[in-house]
Amino acid sequence: MIPARFDYDVAESVDHAIELLGAGGGDAKLLAGGHSLVPALKLRIARPAKLVDIGRLSDLAYVRDGGTHVAIGALTRHATVAADDTLAEHCPIVSFTAGQIGDPQVRHCGTLGGTLAHGDPASDMPAVMLALGADLVARGKGGERVIAATDFFTGVFETALAPDEVLVEARVPKLAGSTGWSYMKASRRAQDWATVGVAALVHRDNGSIAGASIGLVNMGGTPLRAKAAEDALAGGTSAADAAMLVTDGAQPPSDHAGSSEYRAHLAQVMARRALEQALGD
Ligand SMILES: Cc1cc2nc3c(=O)[nH]c(=O)nc-3n(C[C@H](O)[C@H](O)[C@H](O)COP(=O)(O)OP(=O)(O)OC[C@H]3O[C@@H](n4cnc5c(N)ncnc54)[C@H](O)[C@@H]3O)c2cc1C
Structure with a gap:
């Protein structure tokens, strides 16, 4: 398919x-790695005028130690994130x-900012954030504003970003050794989007489970937090x-x-395995 004119x-x-987004009057889109937007243009699901x-913008491609967090520039490619020592140590x-994510080509072109701003509930990184x-x-x-990940993903392919805003950075907390x-x-x-994915974190305090996320x-129109399961685990329920x-x-x-039923079953199986791995069982 050939994209519509832009x-x-x-x-x-x-x-x-x-400035360029503002001049586009709400009908302009940023192009980062192009690995979600270009297919959407070709299928004419997206038809931006500009x-x-x-x-x-290489100054948006970085991973930095921010003290209590690690800062990742929006234009950092997935392959760079995957190979980064600071992230490997702290998060x-x-x-x-x-x-x-995807295959080597996807990881060398696609960016962290692109995968978050795209707002696809099937993408891996939003649920991790x-x-x-x-x-x-x-x-x-x-100017700049900080949006909590919990407020960022608002619907299928929708986020809290305004049409003339650029996502510039993600800040991920450093994880305690426990x-x-x-x-x-x-x-x-292999190398495909997740039918279902589960990101699990289990926080321990003196060996006991102090919390989980x-x-x-x-599993829905946006990435979701599984609050009931988190609370149960923190309350002593088995993984x-x-x-x-x-x-x-x-x-x-x-x-x-x-099907929806298959995904629900798969999520329960994947969650058990992910929690057991996070618990070191
Ligand atoms: C074959 C294939 C397999 C894939 N497999 C997976 C997979 O297994 N898991 C997965 O999670 N993803 C997968 N992807 C998607 C991939 O991760 C994309 O790289 C990512 O979704 C989009 O990043 P991008 O930099 O290419 O963004 P683009 O395609 O350039 O942009 C995507 C959207 O985000 C907006 N945008 C981009 N950057 C910014 C910014 N800084 N601020 C505001 N808006 C911005 C654009 O305007 C556009 O609307 C796959 C893609 C392909 C083609």
């Missing part, structure tokens, strides 16, 4: 990108998950029994990869 501008800086290419669930309680930094003509983690993904083919991929609660409040879709 204008194309190259942004020289983040401020320039914001593309603003931010792919050359390994992020680097591990980046290595599970949700489980971590990450902060996402957006810049617009009024925090166990797991990201598990079930897909029909669980993020779900493809196997807590995992049965991950479907509470979920609305898994039915599509070519599986």
Whole structure:
């Protein structure tokens, strides 16, 4: 398929990108790695009047130690996130998950900002950001604002970003050594999107479970937190029994990869395995 006609501008800086988006009157879109937007253009699911290419803004590609958190620039490619030593040391669930996205080509082109701003409930990283309680930094003509991951994903392919805002950074908390983690993904083919994915973090205090957070991929219109299962685990319920609660409040879709009922069952199985791995059982 050939995309519908669009204008194309190259942004020289983040401020320039914001200016170009503003001039687009709400009908302009940023182009980062292009690995979600270009297929959508070709299928004519997306028909923006203008593309603003931010792919050359190298100052948005970084991983930095921010003290209590690790800051990741929005234009950091998945492959860079996957190989980063700072993340491997302080927040390994992020680097591990980046290595599970697509295939090497996808990981070398796709960006962290792109996968978050795209708002696809089938993407891996949004559920990880949700489980971590990450902060996402957006810049617009009024300056920067920090959006909690819990407030960022608002619907299928929808986020809290305004049409003229650029996502510039994600801040992920450093995990304590006593925090166990797991990201598990079930897909029909290798290198594919998750039919269901589960991100699990289990926090321990003096050996006892002090809290848990669980993020779900493809179990609703947005990435979801499995609160009932988190509370049960923190209250002493076994991983196997807590995992049965991950479907509470979920609305898994039915599509070519599986029915809603299949996804619900799969989520419970994946959650049990992810919690057991996070617990080190
Ligand atoms: C074959 C294939 C397999 C894939 N497999 C997986 C998979 O297993 N798991 C997975 O999670 N993903 C998968 N993906 C998607 C991949 O991760 C994409 O790279 C990612 O979703 C989008 O990143 P991008 O940089 O390419 O963004 P683009 O395609 O350039 O943009 C996506 C959207 O985000 C917006 N955007 C981009 N950057 C910003 C920003 N900084 N601020 C505001 N808005 C922005 C764009 O305007 C657009 O609407 C796959 C893609 C392909 C083609």
